[in-house]
Amino acid sequence: MSDSAAPQLDLAEEFSSRSTPMQKVQSTLHRYPYLSPLIVLIVAMIIFTLLNERFILPQNLSLMTQQTVIVGTLAIAQTLIILTAGIDLSIGAIMVLGQMVMANLAVSAGASNVLPIAGQSPVVAIFIGIVIAMLAGAVNGFLIVKLSLPPFIVTLGTLSIFTALTLILFKARTIQGPEIPELLKIMGETFPIGPFQVMYGVIVMLVLYAIFAYILRSTAWGTHIYAVGDDPQAAELSGINTKRVLFSVYVVSGLIIGIAAWITIGRVGSASPNVAPGINLDTITAVVIGGTSLFGGRGTMIGTLLGALIVTVVENGLALAGLDQAYRVLAIGVLVIAAVALDQWIRRVKS
Numbered sequence: 219m220s221d222s223a224a225p226q227l228d229l230a231e232e233f234s235s236r237s238t239p240m241q242k243v244q245s246t247l248h249r250y251p252y253l254s255p256l257i258v259l260i261v262a263m264i265i266f267t268l269l270n271e272r273f274i275l276p277q278n279l280s281l282m283t284q285q286t287v288i289v290g291t292l293a294i295a296q297t298l299i300i301l302t303a304g305i306d307l308s309i310g311a312i313m314v315l316g317q318m319v320m321a322n323l324a325v326s327a328g329a330s331n332v333l334p335i336a337g338q339s340p341v342v343a344i345f346i347g348i349v350i351a352m353l354a355g356a357v358n359g360f361l362i363v364k365l366s367l368p369p370f371i372v373t374l375g376t377l378s379i380f381t382a383l384t385l386i387l388f389k390a391r392t393i394q395g396p397e398i399p400e401l402l403k404i405m406g407e408t409f410p411i412g413p414f415q416v417m418y419g420v421i422v423m424l425v426l427y428a429i430f431a432y433i434l435r436s437t438a439w440g441t442h443i444y445a446v447g448d449d450p451q452a453a454e455l456s457g458i459n460t461k462r463v464l465f466s467v468y469v470v471s472g473l474i475i476g477i478a479a480w481i482t483i484g485r486v487g488s489a490s491p492n493v494a495p496g497i498n499l500d501t502i503t504a505v506v507i508g509g510t511s512l513f514g515g516r517g518t519m520i521g522t523l524l525g526a527l528i529v530t531v532v533e534n535g536l537a538l539a540g541l542d543q544a545y546r547v548l549a550i551g552v553l554v555i556a557a558v559a560l561d562q563w564i565r566r567v568k569s
Contacts, residue, residue, distance in 0.1 A: 250565045251509035252521035258507075259528050260551075266535030267335025273538055275414035282409075282530050287419045288485055289500045290526040291478040292424055293508075295355075295471035296501040297522045301434075302447045302467055303514025304362070304369035309475055310497035311380035312354040314478030318384050320347035321393040321489030322520045324402055333388070340401035348476030354380055355472020359465040377498070384491050392490040398483065406484030419481040431519035443467060443565065503550060504529055516561075527555065 237245070247254055266273045292309050322345045327337030338346075356375070361372045395403065405419035419526045434440035442463045445453040450460050483489050494500075508525025510517025529550060536546045 219565050234467050236415075244564060247560075248516075249435065250519050251516055251564075252524060253509075253520050254527060254557075254560060255508050255524035259524050259531065262528060262535065266531065267309055268536065269535070270538040272392075272402055273535055277415075278534065279413040280408075280409055283420050284417050284485065285534070286526050286530045287417060287423050288420065288478060288482050288494060289366050290523060291419075291423045291426065291481055292475060292497060293501045293504040293522045293526050294423075294430055294519065295474040295478075296505050297371070297508075297517060297519060298430070298443065298471050298474075298508055300447075300502075300505050300510050300512060301443050301514055301517055302464055303450075303512075304464070305373065305502065305512070306369065306466075306468075306471065307373040307498050308358065308377040308380055309373075309471075309501055310353070310385070310494060311377045312351050312472065312475045313482060313497065314480045314491055314493060315354065315380050315384045316347040316476045317483050317489050317493070318388045318393075318491060319350050319506075320344055320402060321478060321483060323347070325393050325397050326397050342397040344402065344480055344499050347479055348473060348485030351479060352469055352472035354466070355468045355470075359468030362468070363461045363465045381491075383415065388479075388491065390491050392488055392492075395487040398489065400417065402480065403484045403487065405481040406487060417485070419484055422477065422481060426477065427523050433530040434519060439463070440468070444515055447516075449515070500529065503554055507553050509557070509561070510562050512558065513561075525557075 237250060263274075272278055282503060289415065296306060296309060322333050322339040323335055323343035323346060324340045325332055325336045352500065358369075358372055358376055361367050361376075362369050406417060408415040408417045410416075442453070442458050445456070445458055446460050446463050453463075454460050482493060486493055505510060505517070505522050506525070507528050508517070508521035508523070510521060510525075530544040532549050532553065533546045
């Protein structure tokens with residue numbers, strides 16, 4: 219009796235384990251979230267090269283990497299937060315506050331209409347600006363963890379608070395390039411690699427991606443981030459201090475934002491309270507297009523880098539094709555909706 223039942227059980231298991239080609243694709247994309255943005259990036263580059271041969275020229279490729287550097291760096295911080303099923307709408311405001319602190323500390327004390335804190339060492343100015351950004355991240359983390367407030371509401375509120383603080387403290391004054399010490403602008407300088415011009419800020423951005431890709435993949439803290447984002451209750455039951463993980467994520471994100479503030483001064487060549495007004499949504503766009511789930515627990519740093527590059531490639535390629543800015547915005551919107559729809563489909567994969 220038992221001998222005859224065994225083959226039937228084996229056949230049933232074999233039949234149930236079979237999957238359709240679409241299920242295999244779904245499973246593969248679930249296992250490797252960066253594959254879909256990689257495919258999109260390759261296809262986009264091929265299409266825009268066919269539309270305009272100038273797209274693939276070294277000068278244009280160099281320009282695109284430089285255009286990616288601010289959003290790409292800030293998107294590292296946004297990725298860490300979204301992996302925990304949170305979101306940060308104040309990233310741009312913190313970055314602006316950090317860069318204004320750096321510039322106002324380092325500007326020459328003899329310049330016109332400067333604050334009493336001017337004339338500090340550029341090294342001290344950069345350090346204090348990064349610390350301020352980390353403190354701002356800690357404020358977000360404290361409100362979310364200690365008061366159990368939703369990240370969306372907290373960062374929506376601190377977006378206004380940090381923006382107002384910047385305007386109140388620094389009187390909406392732009393620190394022009396000639397007034398800023400060279401060390402603060404070094405991230406915007408370039409050096410040649412063959413026919414390409416590579417910005418120092420891009421190198422720093424790539425190093426940060428490599429560091430945090432390793433952290434997420436190979437450290438306990440990275441594993442805890444994924445666990446908290448995927449299922450905080452299960453993570454708590456397994457012994458993970460979820461509140462400590464969440465707080466640390468916002469503080470580390472502040473560190474990254476502070477570095478991005480330094481890069482922004484070099485990229486723009488000045489420090490202004492009005493720099494990059496739409497940067498908050500741009501970082502979320504890069505992360506979502508890069509395959510990181512807005513529901514937390516799934517995503518990679520390489521996917522975010524690809525997402526940031528896709529945004530730049532699409533905008534640059536459509537501009538070279540002669541299309542109006544409105545069509546470029548439309549294309550990014552379509553990509554975001556498609557990315558979220560794809561994520562929803564991928565999350566339904568059977569484990």
